[in-house]
Amino acid sequence: MTAERDLDQNMKSQRRRGILNRKRGKAAVPVETGLFLRSIGRSVEVWQALDDPAIALLASEDACWCSSMAVMQAHRPSRYHRAEWREWAAEREALADKRKRIQAMAAELGLVPINA
Numbered sequence: 001m002t003a004e005r006d007l008d009q010n011m012k013s014q015r016r017r018g019i020l021n022r023k024r025g026k027a028a029v030p031v032e033t034g035l036f037l038r039s040i041g042r043s044v045e046v047w048q049a050l051d052d053p054a055i056a057l058l059a060s061e062d063a064c065w066c067s068s069m070a071v072m073q074a075h076r077p078s079r080y081h082r083a084e085w086r087e088w089a090a091e092r093e094a095l096a097d098k099r100k101r102i103q104a105m106a107a108e109l110g111l112v113p114i115n116a
Contacts, residue, residue: 037062039102040112054109061102068095 034043039062049056072091077084106112 035059037102037106037111039065039099040106042106042111044111052109054105055111058102058105058109058111061098061105065095065098065102068098 034045035049036043037059044055044059049059072088072095075088077088079085103112
């Protein structure tokens with residue numbers, strides 16, 4: 001009896017959060033599978049990265065870029081520390097250049113439009 005009540009409470013909770021939309025007659029939003037490349041804003045399927053070394057390189061470059069961005073944003077200095085701020089801004093520019101290189105590589109592979 002308690003297992004049924006717990007299941008019912010769980011379904012009500014999911015419905016409230018929008019995971020289950022039985023009242024509206026809509027299916028739940030499917031979860032996107034694959035690797036999301038944040039630097040280009042696009043997903044690629046895992047099998048593409050496994051089959052094509054260029055896409056695998058692109059995925060690894062994107063992972064390095066994402067982790068570097070997270071570290072950089074976590075260590076943002078105060079504006080009052082001018083020398084540290086200049087170093088941080090230079091690192092931000094270097095990461096922006098790396099993102100442009102990743103986007104150019106993706107455009108060569110046909111993953112994003114050239115004008116995007």
